Amino acid sequence: VPEAEIAVAHGQMHEEPLEHVMLEFSQGNVDILVSTTIIESGLDIPNVNTLIVNDADKLGLAQLYQLRGRVGRGTNRAYAYFLYAKGKRLTPQAHRRLKTIFEATELGSGFRIAMRDLEIRGAGNLLGAAQSGHISSVGFDLYCRLLQEAVAALREGGIQRTSPLQLPTIDLPMQSHIPREYVSDIDMRLTLYQRLAKLSTTQQVADMADELKDRFGPVPSQVANLLYAIEVKLLAVDVGIESIDTDDKSIVLRMVEGKQVDKALLEKTLGDGVKAGTNQVRLDTKRLGSRWRTALLKTLQAMAKG
Structure with a gap:
């Protein structure tokens, strides 16, 4: 899309330039934002309707869920695409994470995703309490x-x-x-x-x-x-x-x-x-x-x- 205005955002940017980019994007002056996972939480931009995540198999289930939540916050129908390299053999855990995010589309699916994440990653020492804290x-x-x-x-x-x-x-x-x-x-x-x-x-x-x-x-x-x-x-x-x-x-x-x-x-x-x-x-x-x-x-x- 040659006429599209593109901006970049990542965690190594200084505060003021990063804030300027995000403000421009939220106001519609930027059409496409190329970003790291820095955007996974804290953003509420209703006019964003499409998300494309590259190498999604490398991300955790909670990250995938948070990223998907960046779109569809307005009245327009939203789309989220989670991609991984063609021909790449996914690990069983990565396959289960992507399948879970694909299946959990209903309202209030956060709890279900959290429990599936617990099963995928393991619950640690379920039968003991050899840790500090409360x-x-x-x-x-x-x-x-x-x-x-x-x-x-x-x-x-x-x-x-x-x-x-x-x-x-x-x-x-x-x-x-x-x-x-x-x-x-x-x-x-x-x-x-x-x-x-x-x-x-x-x-x-x-x-x-x-x-x-x-x-x-x-x-x-x-x-x-x-x-x-x-x-x-x-x-x-x-x-x-x-x-x-x-x-x-x-x-x-x-x-x-x-x-x-x-x-x-x-x-x-x-x-x-x-x-x-x-x-x-x-x-x-x-x-x-x-x-x-x-x-x-x-x-x-x-x-x-x-």
């Missing part, structure tokens, strides 16, 4: 539960706990999540994750497994792993374990500060493949093979009895 570190739902417990304890006559609540971090050599193929609706998956996070007894875990099987069919390995990890976490809380990590060819259980392991009891009860120290227990996954899952549960149960 809401941002443990998650809103868990924070509310902790607050609810504290209020309930105060109403019952005071908090008896002498140290902060320690939730063990769990890092086991297995995939644990709810696959999209098992529960296709993202809102339902979110609800199930919230319910799983609230389980507080091993019996509730077993009941949840039965419910999932009844509602959605046979439980796939990823979901079985998730239920197993939750059961492990509940047992670990009871015996005062700070973390359960995968370390080389071993699974290592580390106790919270001031808590010790009954070495004689464990080695006598569990035998080969399990070694106990003063404040940690190590399971040899190479020696135990596929039996490490059963051995881990037995170890935690033995520690609880001790």
Whole structure:
């Protein structure tokens, strides 16, 4: 379009020239703005109706959503084109991001996109709280539960706990999540994750497994792993374990500060493949093979009895 007036905007420009470019564009004196992702937030220009994003596969889902929101803010129909190099083989994550932004066109789709982004990128340590901070570190739902417990304890006559609540971090050599193929609706998956996070007894875990099987069919390995990890976490809380990590060819259980392991009891009860120290227990996954899952549960149960 030879007659089009074109301007450029990017983050390395000084404040005054950048402000002048954006003002000219918003007033309609510039027809085409070539820009970096600096425009992804904070702009409200109703007369903009077309957006073209190059190398869109390199951007995050939140960025794609914010960029798409720069058009269609007026009464005119808007168009957003997300491009990637011809013949380029997209990563699975990039393909899912672009598919999500393509599908989420209805009003109020921001929450759905946020939850899909959580699934694509991963939720971090879902079963632990080994981070600093408050809401941002443990998650809103868990924070509310902790607050609810504290209020309930105060109403019952005071908090008896002498140290902060320690939730063990769990890092086991297995995939644990709810696959999209098992529960296709993202809102339902979110609800199930919230319910799983609230389980507080091993019996509730077993009941949840039965419910999932009844509602959605046979439980796939990823979901079985998730239920197993939750059961492990509940047992670990009871015996005062700070973390359960995968370390080389071993699974290592580390106790919270001031808590010790009954070495004689464990080695006598569990035998080969399990070694106990003063404040940690190590399971040899190479020696135990596929039996490490059963051995881990037995170890935690033995520690609880001790």
